[in-house]
Amino acid sequence: MTNLSRARLIAILAPTFLLGGALVSQYVFGLHPCEMCMWQRWPHLGAIVLALIAIVLRGNPSASKLFAALAALAILGSGVTGFFHAGVEYGWWQGLTACSTVPVGGSTDDVLASIMNTPLTRCDVAPWSLFGISLAGYNGLLSLAAALAIFALLSKAKKA
Template identity: 40%
Template sequence: MTARRLALLAGAGSAGLLIAALGFQAAGYAPCELCILQRWPHVAAVVVAGLVWLTGRVRALAMLGMVAAGAAAGLALYHVGVEQAWWAGPSHCSGGVGDVARMSLQDLTERLNAAPVVRCDEIAWSLLGLSMAGWNALCSAVLASLWGLAATRAR
C-alpha cells in the first residue's frame, strides 16, 4: 500500500472513531470531560488526512498525524488509568469537590451544583473487558502506527 493510502486510511480510522463516539452519544451514553478531550486529536488527524489528500504531501503530514493519533492514545490510556483507579483523575470530573472540611455550606453547595453529571472515573460501557477509553487507546495506537508507516514509506 502506498504512503498516501496509508495516511488516508489512518485519517479514515480517526473519522470512524469520531463517528462511533458520536453514535454512542446519540444512543444515550453522555461523554465525560476526558472522553471529549480524547476526540480533539482525532479531529486533528482527520484534518491532516484531508491535507494529505489535497496536497499529496505525505511525509511531514504523516508525522503530524502520528503525533495526533499518539496524543489520542495517551489521553485514552490516562482515562483508562482513571477508570481503573490506578491514579487520580481531574477532581472536577472524578467526584472530588476539594477540601470539604474547609468549605462553607454555600461553597460546598455551589461546587456540587457545578460538578459534571458524567464522571470520568466510572465505566459507562465495556466490551471484552475494555471500556470505550480502552478501545480508543488500542485503536489510536494502531492508527499512530499506520501514520508512522506512511511517513516511513514516503521517504
C-alpha cells in the first residue's frame, strides 16, 4: 500500500468514525449536542466528501493528493474547534453565552411545543468524560493526530 493510499484511508476512516461516534453518543446514549458540538461535525462531513473524491480520483495522483490534503484540513478544522470547545468546558476561556437551537416551521403552538421539548445543552458543561477528557477533547486529539498522519503520509508520497 502506498503512502497516498494510506493517507486516503485515514482521510475517509477518521472522520467517518468520529462523526459516527458523535451520532451514536447522541442517538444511542442520549448525549444531545450543543452548538459547538455541531460545529465539529460539519468539517468531518466535508472531510468525508473530500476523501471520497480523493478515492475516486486515485487514477490521478496529483488530484487525489490535493483532495486528501483538503480532507486533512477539514479534519484539522474540526479538531481545532474541538480543542476550543474543550477549553470552554474546562473553563479556560469564555465560549458561547447563549443557546441557539431554534425550531422553524409549523404553527405557533407547534414551534412553542418544539422549543419546550428540546433538551437544553450547554456548551460549557461536558456531558461525558473519560480520564478527564471530554468528547470535544477526544475529537480534538484524534482529529489532530489524523490530520498530522495524513499530512506526513502525503509529504512522503511519490511526486505525481
